[in-house]
Amino acid sequence: MGLSNGMGKIISLCKRRGFIFQSSEEYGGGPSTYDYGPLGVELKNNIKELWWKEMVRLRDNIVGLDSAILMHPRVWEASGHVQSFSDELVECKRCHKRFRADHIGARCPECKGELTKPKRFNLMFKTTVGATEETGREIYLRPETAQGIYVDFKKVYETSRLKVPFGIAQIGKAFRNEITPGDFIFRTREFEQMEMQFFVRSREAPKWFDFWKKERMRWYNNLGINTKHVRFREHQKDELAHYAKRAIDIEYKFFGEWKEIEGIHNRGDWDLSRHSKYSGKDLSYYDDETHKSFIPYIVETSGGVDRSLLAFLVDAYTEVRGGRTTTTKSAKDTEIVLKLHKNLAPIKVAVLPLVKKQPLITMAQDIYKELRQRWSCQYDEVGSIGRRYRRQDETGAPFCVTIDFNSLEDKQVTSRDRDTMKQERVPIVELIDYLKEKIE
Ligand code: GAP
Numbered sequence: 001m002g003l004s005n006g007m008g009k010i011i012s013l014c015k016r017r018g019f020i021f022q023s024s025e026e027y028g029g030g031p032s033t034y035d036y037g038p039l040g041v042e043l044k045n046n047i048k049e050l051w052w053k054e055m056v057r058l059r060d061n062i063v064g065l066d067s068a069i070l071m072h073p074r075v076w077e078a079s080g081h082v083q084s085f086s087d088e089l090v091e092c093k094r095c096h097k098r099f100r101a102d103h104i105g106a107r108c109p110e111c112k113g114e115l116t117k118p119k120r121f122n123l124m125f126k127t128t129v130g131a132t133e134e135t136g137r138e139i140y141l142r143p144e145t146a147q148g149i150y151v152d153f154k155k156v157y158e159t160s161r162l163k164v165p166f167g168i169a170q171i172g173k174a175f176r177n178e179i180t181p182g183d184f185i186f187r188t189r190e191f192e193q194m195e196m197q198f199f200v201r202s203r204e205a206p207k208w209f210d211f212w213k214k215e216r217m218r219w220y221n222n223l224g225i226n227t228k229h230v231r232f233r234e235h236q237k238d239e240l241a242h243y244a245k246r247a248i249d250i251e252y253k254f255f256g257e258w259k260e261i262e263g264i265h266n267r268g269d270w271d272l273s274r275h276s277k278y279s280g281k282d283l284s285y286y287d288d289e290t291h292k293s294f295i296p297y298i299v300e301t302s303g304g305v306d307r308s309l310l311a312f313l314v315d316a317y318t319e320v321r322g323g324r325t326t327t328t329k330s331a332k333d334t335e336i337v338l339k340l341h342k343n344l345a346p347i348k349v350a351v352l353p354l355v356k357k358q359p360l361i362t363m364a365q366d367i368y369k370e371l372r373q374r375w376s377c378q379y380d381e382v383g384s385i386g387r388r389y390r391r392q393d394e395t396g397a398p399f400c401v402t403i404d405f406n407s408l409e410d411k412q413v414t415s416r417d418r419d420t421m422k423q424e425r426v427p428i429v430e431l432i433d434y435l436k437e438k439i440e
Helices: 007-017 038-057 074-078 146-160 202-222 270-279 305-316 360-371 385-395 405-410 428-439
Strands: 020-022 034-036 062-064 086-091 098-100 119-122 126-129 137-140 166-175 190-200 230-234 246-254 257-268 285-287 292-294 297-304 317-321 334-338 349-353 377-379 399-403 412-417 423-427
Touching: 007 020, 007 305, 007 317, 007 385, 034 038, 038 062, 038 166, 038 190, 038 202, 038 305, 074 146, 074 270, 146 166, 146 190, 146 270, 146 297, 190 202, 190 305, 202 230, 202 246, 202 257, 202 297, 230 257, 246 305, 257 270, 257 305, 270 297, 297 305, 305 317, 334 385, 349 360, 349 385, 360 377, 360 399, 360 405, 360 428, 385 399, 399 428, 405 412, 412 428, 423 428
Parallel strands: 062 166, 349 377, 349 399
Antiparallel strands: 020 034, 086 098, 086 119, 126 137, 166 190, 190 297, 230 246, 246 257, 257 297, 285 292, 317 334, 399 412, 412 423
């Protein structure tokens, strides 16, 4: 998915409207890391909240967790990451650029130079805990949030009095020293995951695997992702991760290229067995009906916050050639509308005085102060009304509310729908109910 294929337009919109910036850009950029600006952080929070509501709050048998990023180093030996969480790296003998061996052909993609033999490169970031590098202990930044859930599994189910099948969900940062990060926020070295681990009886794992596969696809579709732009892809035996018995990716079609946004994995009893062995603590589940203990199988749903955010942005990005508002200068102009699902939109309502004059300003600000108690709103008085509508179309605000001179007399405002551009007069006393129906 190259920049030339459309990602450039997304990057430029993100920068222009304050969604996403390159991290430490002033110093030449961070190590493939990004900052979420004022609109980006709202969008990201909406995604996380919607996931949490769907996966935790609305289910009887799933609870949440927020475990530490820095864990005991033995965790990553038990999980298999120290030994197996690596990619094959090759280096060009001429230009010395490094690549993932499975991403390229026989020669350097940059200068066609000869490549070194592949060598394994562990993707975990190491750091030192303690006063000095000599006396300190080497530990890792977690490369997935899942392991915190496995290690706490027993404490969580005992304190929450859960019975198999049940799940534990977590959202948090993960870090991977990717050899070839890229495609904007698609593959970065610091990112966020939304993971849910579902603990089941081994014989029921295939059934739950199918259940969660469908549930997760439904989530993307309910949030407006075009059903033609998402699909499942089953992993072949030789590409399965070291822990997986079966894996399916949910893929999104980014500018013609299918790429993973979430993985559903049947991890078997790998993780809990290994942690029991390495920690010396029994991490089995006691079934008080059969009075037997067993190690549950785990069905995992593992999504990336940043990757789904990118998919939502790409899917919502709409260009209207020839323009659709009066400010469009010529038929060659293109207007951008970010048709985000109302629940995702970082700004729900923009409040605009028709012109920057009193008493319109005070009236508009009073309405804005009232609306922002309920929704994320923006007040904007800068520039012509046409320009402000275009600006809000780019932020994805589903509604604009405009206060004009007639509003002073008839106590009504104009509501404008982002997608249809339909305008309606709404009495101010009914505005909250009117918007509630549209955006909640
Ligand atoms: N616990 C299982 C696990 O971590 P994964 O397939 O390696 O599985 C799950 O990662 C999800 O995390 C991916 O589908 C993707 O959305 C996100 N992800 C993984 N590596 C990423 C990276 N370098 N940058 C952004 N997101 C990433």
